[in-house]
Amino acid sequence: MTQVNSPTPRVALLTYSTKPRGGVVHTLDLAEAMAALGVDVTVWSLARGGDAGFFRDVDPAVTLRLVPFADRDGESITERIVRSIDTLREAFEPDAYDIVHAQDCISANAVGTCIRTIHHLDQFTTPVLVECHAKAVVTPYARICVSRAVAQEVEEGWGLSPTVIPNGVAYQRFADAASDDPGAVEARRRWSDRLGDYVLAVGGIEPRKGSIDLLDAYALLRKRHPELTLVFAGGETLFDYRDYRAEFDRRRAELDVEPIVLGNVPDDDLPSLVAACRVFAFPSVKEGFGLAAMEALAAGRPVVVRELPILREVFADTVTYASTVPELADALEAALTPDCGRAEAGRALASSLTWEDAARRHLEFYARHPMPRDAPTAEDGPVVGSR
Structure with missing residues (x-):
């Protein structure tokens, strides 16, 4: 060479x-x-x-x-x-x-x-x-x-x-999806009409993403906020997570909850899906950066993440951290109340990473x-x- x-x-x-x-x-x-x-x-x-x-x-x-x-x-x-x-x-x-x-x-x-x-x-x-x-x-x-x-x-x-x-971070793409532009408002409305008020996780159902913990936390959250839906998007992977998905389905039936699993969402539709959520959940047990959560900050959404050193390094005080299932449920509930200062800090962080x-x-x-x-x-x- x-x-x-x-x-x-x-x-x-x-x-x-x-x-x-x-x-x-x-x-x-x-x-x-x-x-x-x-x-x-x-x-x-x-x-x-x-x-x-x-x-x-x-x-x-x-x-x-x-x-x-x-x-x-x-x-x-x-x-x-x-x-x-x-x-x-x-x-x-x-x-x-x-x-x-x-x-x-x-x-x-x-x-x-x-x-x-x-x-x-x-x-x-x-x-x-x-x-x-x-x-x-x-x-x-x-x-x-x-x-x-x-x-x-x-x-x-x-x-x-x-x-x-x-x-x-493709900041402008997600910031535009959260804007007051009529097209952006309409795109968000379509998701809200379909899904209601929802907590969103992007990355599919797999062990590294902490999907079962999120399911358990949602079951606790739903008792206080029955209007909320849990939505999973994405999930293409090289690995075989059939056993984990079977355990997810078993747990879902046991808890009597019905999350919406969208699978892969067309790339052009992803920003509006993120921008329309009430809270973005990112309970991963292993990450290298957390790009999907950073995109949610660009869209001005409150983000709840797993308490991990890597995520502390990347996100500092722009997100809420949780270690256990009860803490995750509490953090998701707290994030339903708008925090304009944190949202602005999140946008500033996302826009700084080009x-x-x-x-x-x-x-x-x-x-x-x-x-x-x-x-x-x-x-x-x-x-x-x-x-």
């Missing part, structure tokens, strides 16, 4: 999916911000299940390279991840770029030597996935984290020192960390999952 010798290198950003997950949102927004600065940037991704494109339109200034990845019946998660790595590795063209920047475990294992953004650290028990996760931290020649808390986890676990570059700034900081990082000469490829060392 060639070295960076200009402020506008040829950059490849790699992600594992075309679905609306946090790391994918990050990749596309960062790519578009880089392209706006004149960078030749290409986004590589697996196109799962026959996807012809990403979950949203992408600025044509960004080149897209989507690698077909067909579903296979009966395939385990480990087999699927190993096949994902092999498929992306076979298709990727490293010599076309000055900077190769992987955004996840799959892409980092596929391309070998690269820059890696570690959005958060996962915990696996399957040996192949444990190896995959560790290699994706150790093998890259330089690392970025989106928060100091995640960078500290990397330092404590591996003795490495990533650079912290926070996420940007993708342009994130892109500039990435370019400065690239200039300080050019690709090593004669860098090994993924095929030069042991390959995770090789037979």
Whole structure:
């Protein structure tokens, strides 16, 4: 691979999916911000299940390279991840770029030597996935984290020192959805007519998002505020959470509550969905930044989050924190009463985090960390999952 010798290198950003997950949102927004600065940037991704494109339109200034990845019946998660790595590795063209920047475990294992953004650290028990996760931290020649808390986890676990570059936020998109513009008012009204007054969680039903805790908290809250609905949006993921979803459904029946599960919401409709909620709930047990909650702040919504060091770092006093289910229910109830000062502080925080700034900081990082000469490829060392 060639070295960076200009402020506008040829950059490849790699992600594992075309679905609306946090790391994918990050990749596309960062790519578009880089392209706006004149960078030749290409986004590589697996196109799962026959996807012809990403979950949203992408600025044509960004080149897209989507690698077909067909579903296979009966395939385990480990087999699927190993096949994902092999498929992306076979298709990727490293010599076309000055900077190769992987955004996840799959892409980092596929391309070998690269820059890696570690959005958060996962915990696996399957040996192949444990190896995959560790290699994706150790093998890259330089690392970025989106928060100091995640960078500290990397330092404590591996003795490495990533650079912290926070996420940007598409502030105006969500602020406009909360405005008095007639179109924005009408879009919010449509959600309210459909859902009533609602507590919203974005990210689907899965263990990391604390969905069952939120369900339990809502059951307590509903006794005091029977007019409120609980709404879940999103949820596309690589992993199999059927057991967790079965437990969620069992608990739902036991509590006799009926949350509304929207699944994936069209990207153009998401800002108005967020802007129309009474409270935005974010009880995740593991996060790297909390982009969905930051978008809710941009829309001026009160936000309740899990008491986590990472979220304290990112959100400071702009949100309400809760550790237990009763605390979560109490915090959701308290958030129903408008707090104009906190809402204004939340908007100010969200507006201060721009993708342009994130892109500039990435370019400065690239200039300080050019690709090593004669860098090994993924095929030069042991390959995770090789037979």
